[in-house]
Every structure is written in structure tokens, then in C-alpha cells.
Amino acid sequence: MTTDPTRRDPYAGFPGRIGRTFADSEPSWPPRTAPGEKAPNIVVVLVDDMGYSDIGPFGSEIATPTLDTLAEEGVRLSNYHTMPLCSPARAALLTGLNPHRVGYSMVANSDPGFPGYGMEIADDIPTLAELLHDTGYATYAVGKWHLVRDSASNAADDRENWPLNKGFDQYYGVLEGLTSLFHPHQLVRDNSPLDIDEFPDDYYYTDDITDQAISMVKSLRAHDPDKPFFLYLAHNAVHGPLQAKAEDIARHRGRYDEGWDVLRTRRFAAQLAAGLLPPGTELPDRNSEAGFDVPAWDSLTEEQQRLYARYMEVYAALVDNIDQNLARLTDTLEALGELDNTIIVFTSDNGGTGEGGLEGTRSYFSRFVHHPALPGDWTPDVDRDPELIGGPRSLVHYPRGWGMASNTPFRLYKGHTYAGGVRVPFVLSWPRGAREGLLAPGVRTQYQYVTDIAPTLLRLAGLERPAQRRGTTLQEPDGISFTPVLADPDHASTHPEQYCEMTGNRSYYRDGHKLVTLHRPGTPYDDSEWALYDIRTDPTEIHDLAAERPDLVKELSEAWEAAAWRNGVFPLPDGTGALARRNPAEQRLARPLTLLPGTPELERYRSSRLVSLRSFEITVVIDATGEGVLVSHGDQGGGYSLYVEDGRLHLAYNEYGVLHETDAGPLAPGEHVIVLAAEAEKGLRWSFTVSVDGEVRATPPSVHQLIGMAPFQGISVGIDRKSPVSWPLFERHRSFRYGGVLRSVTYTPGAPGPDAPEAVAAALKQAAAAFE
Numbered sequence: 195m196t197t198d199p200t201r202r203d204p205y206a207g208f209p210g211r212i213g214r215t216f217a218d219s220e221p222s223w224p225p226r227t228a229p230g231e232k233a234p235n236i237v238v239v240l241v242d243d244m245g246y247s248d249i250g251p252f253g254s255e256i257a258t259p260t261l262d263t264l265a266e267e268g269v270r271l272s273n274y275h276t277m278p279l280c281s282p283a284r285a286a287l288l289t290g291l292n293p294h295r296v297g298y299s300m301v302a303n304s305d306p307g308f309p310g311y312g313m314e315i316a317d318d319i320p321t322l323a324e325l326l327h328d329t330g331y332a333t334y335a336v337g338k339w340h341l342v343r344d345s346a347s348n349a350a351d352d353r354e355n356w357p358l359n360k361g362f363d364q365y366y367g368v369l370e371g372l373t374s375l376f377h378p379h380q381l382v383r384d385n386s387p388l389d390i391d392e393f394p395d396d397y398y399y400t401d402d403i404t405d406q407a408i409s410m411v412k413s414l415r416a417h418d419p420d421k422p423f424f425l426y427l428a429h430n431a432v433h434g435p436l437q438a439k440a441e442d443i444a445r446h447r448g449r450y451d452e453g454w455d456v457l458r459t460r461r462f463a464a465q466l467a468a469g470l471l472p473p474g475t476e477l478p479d480r481n482s483e484a485g486f487d488v489p490a491w492d493s494l495t496e497e498q499q500r501l502y503a504r505y506m507e508v509y510a511a512l513v514d515n516i517d518q519n520l521a522r523l524t525d526t527l528e529a530l531g532e533l534d535n536t537i538i539v540f541t542s543d544n545g546g547t548g549e550g551g552l553e554g555t556r557s558y559f560s561r562f563v564h565h566p567a568l569p570g571d572w573t574p575d576v577d578r579d580p581e582l583i584g585g586p587r588s589l590v591h592y593p594r595g596w597g598m599a600s601n602t603p604f605r606l607y608k609g610h611t612y613a614g615g616v617r618v619p620f621v622l623s624w625p626r627g628a629r630e631g632l633l634a635p636g637v638r639t640q641y642q643y644v645t646d647i648a649p650t651l652l653r654l655a656g657l658e659r660p661a662q663r664r665g666t667t668l669q670e671p672d673g674i675s676f677t678p679v680l681a682d683p684d685h686a687s688t689h690p691e692q693y694c695e696m697t698g699n700r701s702y703y704r705d706g707h708k709l710v711t712l713h714r715p716g717t718p719y720d721d722s723e724w725a726l727y728d729i730r731t732d733p734t735e736i737h738d739l740a741a742e743r744p745d746l747v748k749e750l751s752e753a754w755e756a757a758a759w760r761n762g763v764f765p766l767p768d769g770t771g772a773l774a775r776r777n778p779a780e781q782r783l784a785r786p787l788t789l790l791p792g793t794p795e796l797e798r799y800r801s802s803r804l805v806s807l808r809s810f811e812i813t814v815v816i817d818a819t820g821e822g823v824l825v826s827h828g829d830q831g832g833g834y835s836l837y838v839e840d841g842r843l844h845l846a847y848n849e850y851g852v853l854h855e856t857d858a859g860p861l862a863p864g865e866h867v868i869v870l871a872a873e874a875e876k877g878l879r880w881s882f883t884v885s886v887d888g889e890v891r892a893t894p895p896s897v898h899q900l901i902g903m904a905p906f907q908g909i910s911v912g913i914d915r916k917s918p919v920s921w922p923l924f925e926r927h928r929s930f931r932y933g934g935v936l937r938s939v940t941y942t943p944g945a946p947g948p949d950a951p952e953a954v955a956a957a958l959k960q961a962a963a964a965f966e
Contacts, residue, residue, distance in 0.1 A: 228330040230656050233422040234624065235536040236326070237523070238647070240287065240426070241516060242280065242338060242372075242433035243608055244618065245546030245600025248513055252619040253464040253602065255449070255457075256510045258517040260524060261621060264538055268623030269680055270637045272470040273687075273733075275703070276544055276644040278608055278615035278696040280371050281313070281340050283543040283644055284428070288321045288341075288360075290648035290659075290671035292693075294762045295319075300697065301371055303344045306775045310762040313343040314355050319669050322648040323361030326424045329657055334410045336403040337367040337428035344370060345780060347380075348797035349387050358385050362426070366406040368399075370798070372903075373430055375399040375437040376586035377829065377917035379798055379907040389794040391915050391929045398439055400431050400512075404519035408526050415530055422655075427523070431512045434549065435558040435589035435831070438511035443584050445514065450506040453491025453499065454595040455480070461602040469637050471733055477603050478734050481594075481614075483712060486548055486606060488595040498553075501580070505554045505592035508584035509600075534625045537654055539647065542618035546600030548607035550591035556582075558589035559831040559904035560850035567949040569877040572898065576851040587921055589831045589851070603734050611694045611701035611710050613735055622680065627654065633680040640687035641703065645673030653677045672761075693757035698767050702754040706730040709750040716769035721751055774951055784808075788940045789911045791932075801827060801908040807874065807901055807951070809944030812836070814868040819861050820934020822912065822927075824868065828905030829917035836870055836884075837914070837923065837930060845870065845884055846920040849897050850904065853920060858884040858891040874899065874947025899947070911939045 205212050210222030250258040251265035252272075277283035281302045282293035289296055296319055297312030304311060315321065323333040335357045342355040347369045357365035366383050373379050378399050381388045407427050414423055450457065462477045480488045491499065520540070527533040551574060555561035561574040582588045597607050604613035620642075627633045632654065652659055653675040661668060674688040691704040698713035711723040724747050726740040740747050758764060767773055783803035789796065804810060805827070814824045814836060826835035832850045836843070843858040869885040878899045884892040907917055912932040918924035946952040 226330070227328070228420075229422060232535065232626075233331075233655055234626065235422050235527075235532055236331075236424045236651055236655065237536060237538045238287070238424075238426050238651075239520060239538065239540045240284070240428045241540070241542045242428075242430055243544065243547050244432055244513070244542035245597065245602070245614075246604060246617050246619055247461040247465065247602040248432075248546070248600050249517075249619050251468075251621060252470065253461040253468065254513070255460065256446075256513045258513065260517045260521040261540060264540065264623040265621045266635070267625060267628065268538075268621060268635055269633050270470070271620035271622070271640075271642055272637050273639050273641045274541065274618065274620035274643075275616045275641065275692070276542070276618055277694065278544050278610055278699065280338075280433075280543050282696070284341055285315065286644045286673075287543075287647050288323065288426075289315065289319050290322070290645050290673035291319055291669060292645060292672045292761045294695070295669065295672070298341070299695070299763065300773070302340055302342060303371065304773050305343060305345065305777050306772045307777065308765060310764070313341075315341065315360060316669075318666050320663055321361045322651065323424060323426065324663070325361075325652065325657070325659060326655070327361045327363070328663070330421065332414050332418075332421050332423040333362045334407065334423060335362040335365045335367070335426040335428070336407045336410075338371065338430045339365070339367060339369045339428070340371045342369055344799040345776070348800045349794070353385050356382075356385060364410055367403055367428070368430060372433050372435070373399065374435065374586070374589070374829065374831075374906075374917055375431065377907075379829065379916065380795070387794065387797070391913060391931070393916060398515075400429060400515050400519055403427070403429070404522055408523060411526060411530070415532075429516060431516055432509060434547070434562075434591035436505065436508045436512060436584065436591055437586065437589070438508050438515060438584050440585070442511035442515050443507055446507040446510040449510065450503040451499070453494075453503070454488070454506075454599040455491045458599045458602045461599070465603065471603065472639070472731065474731065475603065475733055476736055478605050478736050481598050481606060483606070486594065487552075488598050489552075491595070502554060502593050502595070504580055504583045505550075505590055506596045508590060509592050509596060511584065537622065537624040537627065537651065539651070540619070540621040544608045545604070545613075545615045545618055546597040546607060547609075548594030548597045550593050550597065552593060554591055554593035556588050556590050557831070557850040558591055559900075559902060559906060561591065563902040565878065565901060565949070567878060569879075572878070573850070578851070586917065587830055605735055606712065609696060609699070610712060611696060611699040612712065613729075613733065615696070615699075616694065616701075624654070631681060632677070634683055636683055638679055638683060640676070640679050640685070641689060641706075642676045642679065642687060643673065643689045643692050645671065646676050646689055647673065649673045649675040650677055650680075691753070693754050693761065693763075695758065695763050695766070700754060702750045702757070703729075704750060704753065707746060707750065708735070709747060709754065710735070715767070719766060721747065724751055726750070771951065784943045786940060786942045788938050789909065790938055791912050791936045793911050795907070795915055796909040798906055798908045801905070804909075804941040804943050805872070805900075807899065807949065808946045809874045810872050811942040811944065812870040813940040813942065814870075815937040815940075816866050816868070816934055817937050818935035819863045819866065820932055821930075822932030822934070823910075823914045823930045824932060824936065825909065825911055825939045826914035826919050827907070827909045828900065828919050829907040830919075830921065831906055831917075832900045832904035833907065833919040834870075834905075835914050835919040836868065838932075838934070839923070839927075843868065843884070843886065843891065845882065845892065845894065846923065847882070847894070847897055848919045850900070853922075854894065854897060855920070856882075856884065856892050856894040858886070861886065874944070874950070876948045878947075878949050909941075912936050
């Protein structure tokens with residue numbers, strides 16, 4: 195009998211016996227993939243931008259009773275280190291590999307065209323979810339993902355780096371790095387963006403993702419009483435913009451009136467009393483580095499103190515709410531009889547941030563803009579009624595003095611390789627494991643790293659990482675299990691050395707010594723910027739030993755260089771602006787685009803390519819006049835909308851929180867062609883013209899362009915979804931769906947503005963050619 199390679203024998207390999215009838219045959223079933231009988235559930239709770247001292251077990255005054263209990267019954271790693279930024283830390287945590295090797299040198303909002311910035315997890319680098327799923331775990335992810343490039347976060351993408359393709363059975367959350375906690379800009383369930391017009395008035399994102407996580411666990415137990423689960427609960431809190439529920443904020447009123455200097459001193463004393471730091475540890479002076487400095491609280495005016503204290507009240511409310519929601523999850527596990535055999539890890543992706551600037555802001559997207567041509571009249575803050583701070587109408591961030599306090603007792607912030615950017619709280623609880631001697635409750639001072647989490651959890655679950663998966667040889671991990679440290683407080687660290695790099699900031703740790711830089715963008719990468727600390731006796735990095743130990747500086751700097759080449763760190767950022775480059779294939783996104791009624795909201799990044807740093811026109815064709823929104827783009831942090839109310843056409847422009855309303859006159863019944871034209875002018879401004887049927891109706895004063903992350907919510911046709919551009923209009927009509935007959939909305943992108951990267955690059959090239 196000939197063998198046809200394209201036709202598999204249906205009986206080949208069947209271990210039973212096949213006869214002509216059931217009576218002549220013996221059945222056989224494939225074995226069910228399942229981990230060991232006592233395999234623990236695993237919950238990883240990852241908070242965003244939380245500093246070392248922000249929870250009770252690490253010195254905070256904020257009430258975190260759930261975390262207090264977990265820490266008391268489990269282990270606190272007081273010398274745990276992570277990456278200084280979101281996406282790289284998440285890649286390292288979920289894979290056990292150094293993030294540059296995975297392709298996450300930076301947050302997943304860049305694409306300069308080099309391997310370390312690929313923002314894609316390769317098939318030979320399995321995630322913890324994939325490895326656990328292979329052994330029979332149910333796998334769930336809720337909350338922030340930020341491991342897919344922003345340009346690949348839309349509904350037309352292949353979804354290759356979305357959660358379901360990286361080992362998770364179910365997902366619910368936000369793919370990008372930040373969002374509004376009252377009006378998330380794009381929620382995704384599994385592989386599909388959700389088309390949402392309005393959220394309930396009492397909606398709050400942290401509550402929502404916790405509800406979803408609890409629902410996933412309850413559903414699993416209803417269907418299968420034995421299957422263990424891995425839950426990755428990645429909060430967007432406490433990342434800016436800071437937004438909290440009014441009842442949570444109320445509990446913290448007046449708590450921070452004494453300021454960040456007093457708060458820092460108190461938290462440090464609590465840390466010393468808890469044994470988190472070695473005896474003799476010193477509290478550094480306030481951060482004083484140029485651009486990162488913090489003034490004395492007593493040097494501020496009373497008005498500044500009142501405003502700044504309000505920001506911190508909101509931040510504390512966010513932390514408070516996270517603990518409340520963790521309590522809801524642990525109560526569910528207790529009710530199911532599962533808490534005893536559930537490993538819970540609680541940590542942060544990086545340290546507290548200084549991105550709120552010296553003064554903080556009530557205009558997050560305005561403060562968040564980093565453009566070399568920002569004009570002198572740019573306002574990184576807007577005046578807001580203090581009662582709005584923390585609510586859905588204000589996108590706030592605290593001043594960096596509070597970020598310094600969050601990182602007590604360490605120096606500097608998120609983004610830095612100094613301890614303030616990389617030392618964060620870490621709690622691991624597992625009652626059954628403690629009872630069986632697999633972990634001894636208490637504090638551990640051993641150095642451990644974010645890449646160690648995945649191998650540790652695999653080992654605690656009784657699993658080994660395979661050398662191959664689905665026929666592919668796997669990349670070796672960089673992390674090392676610290677299970678011996680959990681079981682024995684006196685066991686040596688399992689991670690004796692580690693390089694780090696983030697936007698040019700570098701460090702190298704080896705056996706208690708740390709070599710580190712605070713790199714100034716555009717300056718040379720030379721040995722003069724290295725500082726050396728013995729963090730065994732000087733964990734707060736005060737006493738620079740570089741001048742005393744040039745031999746060790748040379749040794750560790752050479753080790754850093756070798757590790758950088760081995761891990762794909764190069765090229766390093768410089769003054770060329772290469773980090774702003776994008777794949778040339780994205781140029782197709784600047785072609786004219788027609789959107790029809792009923793089109794789901796266009797994703798944020800896709801929408802931005804039509805208007806960002808350029809002139810553009812929006813042509814709205816209506817077949818019958820009615821009331822409602824014709825087109826909207828953006829939210830309370832910045833955006834624009836065209837709408838018809840009481841028979842009149844209006845343009846609303848939200849300039850990073852400052853609302854400009856323009857009346858473009860009556861709109862008679864019938865068919866019309868409405869054109870909103872934006873001319874990009876020098877100084878990062880737009881001049882708008884509103885025309886109806888070829889007649890100019892309005893030419894409002896020029897306004898600052900929306901750039902950077904704004905407009906954050908994408909384009910909607912015939913409605914203003916979720917967070918509105920105009921809050922007064924929202925109060926009158928909610929999302930205000932258009933009631934006439936809308937035929938189409940066409941975006942026609944124009945030339946890049948004079949301050950766009952393309953225009954600046956072309957001018958420089960032309961000047962160089964003229965010079966030659």
C-alpha cells in the first residue's frame with residue numbers, strides 16, 4: 195500500500211484496538227494535561243508607578259489592611275529590584291528574560307527600527323502564562339497590558355502580541371500604558387475592542403477589572419473544581435492621570451497638609467523599625483539634581499501647599515482603593531476555600547514618578563508633552579476648581595516632591611537606574627507553602643531581580659521550564675528562582691549580578707556594589723558619569739566611591755559593556771531624535787480616510803496619524819439636518835468636536851482642559867457639506883476654519899495643537915463617546931448621538947506643520963546641503 199504524505203492514517207498511533215464494530219474494539223482516551231494534585235493557584239498583582247514606601251508593609255501611613263495581612267503571613271523582599279519603566283518591567287516579569295533580549299528597551303510607544311526596540315515577544319520566548327497553560331493551568335489577565343506597540347493596538351492588527359496570543363485564556367483591560375479610570379479610552383475583551391458609548395456614572399476602572407477577575411475565578415470553579423489558575427492582575431493605578439472615587443479621597447482629607455518632608459521622615463522611621471533597611475542607613479537630602487529637584491515644603495506658599503496636598507490625597511485614595519479591591523479578591527478566594535493554596539505576589543513595575551513636574555498638573559497631557567519646539571506660552575497646567583481634582587473632569591498628577599516621598603528612602607524616580615526608579619515593594623504570600631516550610635514568613639534583604647519572578651513561581655508550582663516548546667528551542671532565561679531565599683532567611687541571594695539600562699541611564703550590580711549613571715540626554719557615554727555605591731551599607735546611594743575605587747569602576751563598567759552587547763542594549767539613545775522615528779510603513783496611515791455612520795471608535799494611535807503635528811481637513815456630509823454630535827476626537831484631557839444644538843452648528847475645542855466653544859451659525863434643514871479645516875502654524879498652533887456649503891462660518895482664534903498622547907480618545911462619528919470633549923454638552927445631552935442623517939466623515943491629512951519632525955528634518959537636510 196502506497197503512503198500518501200498529504201493524507202494521515204486516521205488510526206495511526208491510536209493505542210486502543212479498532213474493529214469493524216464497537217464490540218470488536220477497545221477505546222482509549224488521551225491523558226488530560228494537569229499539574230500536580232496540590233498545584234497552587236498563582237495571583238500576580240502588579241501596580242503601576244508605585245514607590246517603595248507607598249503601602250503599609252513598607253512604611254506607609256495609608257491604610258492597606260489586606261496587604262498588611264499578606265505581608266505578615268508571607269515574605270517581604272526589601273531589596274527587590276525591577277526595571278525603571280513599564281513595558282520593559284512587564285516583559286521581564288512575564289518571561290524571566292532581560293527586557294532588551296525580549297525587545298523592550300523602552301515603553302511600547304516607540305519603533306526606531308532596532309532589535310531591542312522590536313516590542314514583540316518572539317515564539318522562542320514563552321511567557322509565564324504560556325508555560326503554565328501548557329501544564330494545565332487556566333490563565334487570566336486583567337488590566338494594563340502595554341506589551342503591544344501602540345501602532346498595533348487597533349482592531350485591524352494581527353493581535354500577535356495581544357494577551358490571548360501570549361498564553362492567556364481570557365483578557366479584559368486596556369492594551370496601552372495609561373487610561374482614564376472613570377472613562378477608559380479603549381477597553382478590550384479577549385481579542386476585541388469593546389464599542390462603548392457611555393459608562394455608568396458610578397463606573398470606576400479599578401473596581402471593574404477586579405470584578406472581571408473575580409468573575410473569571412468564579413466561572414472556573416463552577417465549571418472545574420480542581421483546575422489551578424494563574425491570574426495576572428495588572429492595575430493601571432497608580433499611573434497618571436490620578437483619579438479616585440470621591441469617598442476614597444474623603445478619607446484622606448488633610449492627611450498631607452504637613453508636606454512631603456515630614457511624610458518622608460515618618461516613612462523612613464517606620465522602615466527602619468520594620469527592619470527593611472540595614473542599621474545605619476541614612477535618609478538622603480531632598481533630590482537636588484537639575485530638572486529633578488524638589489523644594490522644601492516650608493518654602494512653598496500656603497496656596498501651593500493646599501493644592502499640592504490635594505494631589506497627594508488623590509494618590510493615597512488610589513492606593514487605598516487597590517487594597518480594598520484586593521480584599522474583595524482574597525475574600526472570594528477564601529469563600530471558595532482557595533486562599534490557603536494560592537500564591538499571591540504584590541509588587542510594582544517601577545518606582546514612583548517625577549513626571550508631574552515641579553508643580554504637578556491638572557492637565558496631564560499638556561504636562562506630558564516633550565517637544566523641543568514647545569513655545570513660551572505653553573501651559574503645562576490649567577486652573578481647575580479644587581473640588582474637581584481627582585474626578586473625571588480633571589487629569590491630574592502630583593508634583594515630583596510626592597514622587598520623592600513615594601520612593602522613600604531612595605533617590606530619584608521612575609526612568610532612572612538609581613534606586614528610586616528600580617527598588618519597589620514586594621510581598622509574597624502562600625499560607626500552605628508557609629505551613630509546609632517552603633517559605634518562612636518575614637523580611638528578606640537579599641538582592642533579587644524582576645526576571646526571577648517567573649522561574650520562582652514555576653518552581654513553587656513544582657514545574658520546570660522546558661528546553662523546547664512545540665518544536666522550538668527556547669531562549670535561556672536570565673532570572674534565577676529565589677525559592678531557597680523564601681525558605682531560608684539566611685540563604686544567599688540567587689542573583690549576584692545584573693545590568694540595567696533605560697533611555698541612556700545605566701547601572702551594573704555585582705555582589706553588593708552598584709555602578710550607576712544619571713545620564714543627561716545628548717551628552718557622551720563615558721566613564722566620567724559613573725558613580726559607585728556599596729548598597730550593603732549604603733542602600734540609599736549617598737556615598738560615591740568612584741574616586742576611591744577606580745579599579746572597581748573599570749571592572750564593573752567593562753562588565754556592563756559586555757552585558758549590553760550580549761543582551762541587545764545597543765544602540766543607546768543620543769541627540770539624533772531616533773526614538774521618535776516610526777516604521778515608514780506607517781505613512782499609509784496619513785492617507786485620506788472616510789468613516790461611515792456606525793463605524794466603531796477609531797483607535798487612539800490610528801486616529802492621531804490623521805491630525806498629529808500637521809494640517810488637516812474634516813469633511814462632514816449630511817443628508818438631513820438633526821441635533822447631535824457629527825464627529826468627536828478626544829476627551830477631557832484634550833480634543834475637538836463638531837455638533838448641532840438648537841439648530842446651530844458648534845465647534846468645541848478642549849485645549850488640554852481649557853474649553854473653547856465656537857458658534858458657527860444656524861444649520862438649515864436639508865443636505866449640507868461641513869468642513870473643519872485646521873492649519874498647522876509655527877509655535878505648535880492650529881488655526882481653525884468652519885465652513886458650510888463653501889461659506890466660511892467661523893474662524894476662531896488659534897489654539898495650541900494637541901500633540902504627544904492627546905487627543906487620547908479616538909475618533910467617533912455621529913456621537914461623543916465615553917469621556918466627552920465638552921463637559922457642559924455632556925451634562926445637557928450625555929453622548930448626544932446625531933439624530934439627523936449623516937452620510938460620511940472624511941479626514942484629509944495635510945502637510946506636516948513647521949514643527950513636525952518631518953519638516954524639521956527636511957529643513958536641516960536642506961541647510962546641510964546648502965552649507966556643503
